Amino acid sequence: MMDGRENYERQISQVENFISHKVDLILLNPCSFEKLTPAVTAAGNAGIPIITIITRVQNQDECLSFVGSDHTESAILEGTMAAEKLGGRGNIVVLQGTMGIEAQLARRKGYEQILAQYPDIAVVAMQPAFWEKGEGYMIVENLIYNGVPIDAVLSQNDNMALGAVEAVEDAGLQEVILVFGIDGDGPAIDAVAQGRLAGTVYMDAYQQARKITECIQMVRNGQMPKKEYLVPFVVLNEENIHDENVRRLLVR
Numbered sequence: 463m464m465d466g467r468e469n470y471e472r473q474i475s476q477v478e479n480f481i482s483h484k485v486d487l488i489l490l491n492p493c494s495f496e497k498l499t500p501a502v503t504a505a506g507n508a509g510i511p512i513i514t515i516i517t518r519v520q521n522q523d524e525c526l527s528f529v530g531s532d533h534t535e536s537a538i539l540e541g542t543m544a545a546e547k548l549g550g551r552g553n554i555v556v557l558q559g560t561m562g563i564e565a566q567l568a569r570r571k572g573y574e575q576i577l578a579q580y581p582d583i584a585v586v587a588m589q590p591a592f593w594e595k596g597e598g599y600m601i602v603e604n605l606i607y608n609g610v611p612i613d614a615v616l617s618q619n620d621n622m623a624l625g626a627v628e629a630v631e632d633a634g635l636q637e638v639i640l641v642f643g644i645d646g647d648g649p650a651i652d653a654v655a656q657g658r659l660a661g662t663v664y665m666d667a668y669q670q671a672r673k674i675t676e677c678i679q680m681v682r683n684g685q686m687p688k689k690e691y692l693v694p695f696v697v698l699n700e701e702n703i704h705d706e707n708v709r710r711l712l713v714r
Contacts, residue, residue, distance in 0.1 A: 468560055468592070470497040477501035481508045487526075487681050488512045489674065492519045495564040513677055513687070515670070517564040527687040529674045533565045536644045536663045536695045537572025537618070543661045543697055544614050544642050551582035552613030555605060557598050557622040558590045566590075569618045569644065586610055591622040598625030606633045614640040620650035620662055627658050646698060651712060654703045661699035664712065669693045 466473030473493050480488050481504060488505055490512050492498040499521045505512045511526035518528055544554065556573060559566040577583055587605055591597035602615060606629065615630075617623035623643030630639045636658070643650050646664025653659035670693050677687045702708050 466491075466493045468493050470494040473498060474501045477505060477512075481505055481510060484508075485510060487678065489678075490514050490519075490525075491516045492564070493560070494519075494562050495567060496520045496562065511681065513674065515674055519564070526681070527677055527689055527691065529670055529677060529691045529693075531665050531670070531693050531695055533568035534572040534575070536665065537569035537616075538576050539663045539695055539697050540616060540642050540644055540661070541573050541576035543663075543699060544616055544640065545576065545580045545583060547640055547660060548583065548613055550580050553584050553586045553611045554614045554616055555602065555610075555612055555626075556585055556588040557601060557615060557617040557626060558588065559593045559618045559622070561590050566618060573616060586612065591617075591625070593619050593621055595621045595625035595628075598622030599629045600625075602626040602629035603632070606630070606635065612639050614642065614660070617641065617643045619643060620645045620647040620659075623659060623662070624649060624653060627653060631658070646696070646712070651698065651703070654698050654700065657700065661697065664696040664698050666693045666696070666711075 464476040466476060470493055477488060488510055492514060498519045502512055502519050502521050502524050506524050513527045513529060514525050516530045522528060589601050591601055598617060605612060615626045617626060620643035623641050626641045630636050630641060640660040642660050643662040646662050650659055650662045654662055673691045680687050
């Protein structure tokens with residue numbers, strides 16, 4: 463198991479290392495949609511199947527399978543939740559993840575699709591915070607300091623969203639600015655339950671891991687997995703966070 467640390471050259475080198483060791487299967491969470499294509503091609507040329515997980519690569523057709531969720535769907539769900547909470551009008555800030563990753567690209571596409579339906583919602587800032595809580599904090603803190611009017615923050619993940627929440631709270635604007643996230647991380651779920659985070663979109667990592675394990679077993683048995691396995695997202699907000707059935711879904 464190796465960590466690419468959001469560096470595509472490092473990740474390509476790691477895949478090449480796996481190829482040189484003649485492994486039977488590679489699970490790849492690509493840190494770039496476009497720049498990991500050579501690694502996928504190299505593995506295919508070596509006869510080693512790759513299953514991409516969480517995010518895809520540009521040459522996904524060369525991969526054995528993909529296990530994850532529809533990132534565009536997550537952004538549409540988050541954007542809809544925010545738009546409804548705002549009553550269809552207001553100024554929003556968008557915090558993006560690491561640029562060029564499929565999750566970032568697809569979630570931005572989802573925002574664009576849903577916001578096209580709400581002409582009275584304006585995007586007053588859209589900046590990358592690289593999935594980092596501290597970056598999310600600094601961006602929102604700076605916007606507030608500079609007097610940018612903000613009604614809501616849409617974050618492409620919960621980590622950045624929680625940074626935004628802290629910036630809003632430190633400015634004493636928690637009754638004014640709503641913050642939304644994606645992923646359904648433990649701290650974010652707690653923040654929704656506490657009323658600090660207006661909502662998040664839960665990505666069921668448990669079911670993803672379960673499906674990945676099933677795919678591995680299929681490969682071991684000489685079977686062919688489907689080209690794609692999508693685990694659905696679940697919206698979490700004040701209206702359902704305390705629901706017994708929802709809480710049961712979140713606790714493994």
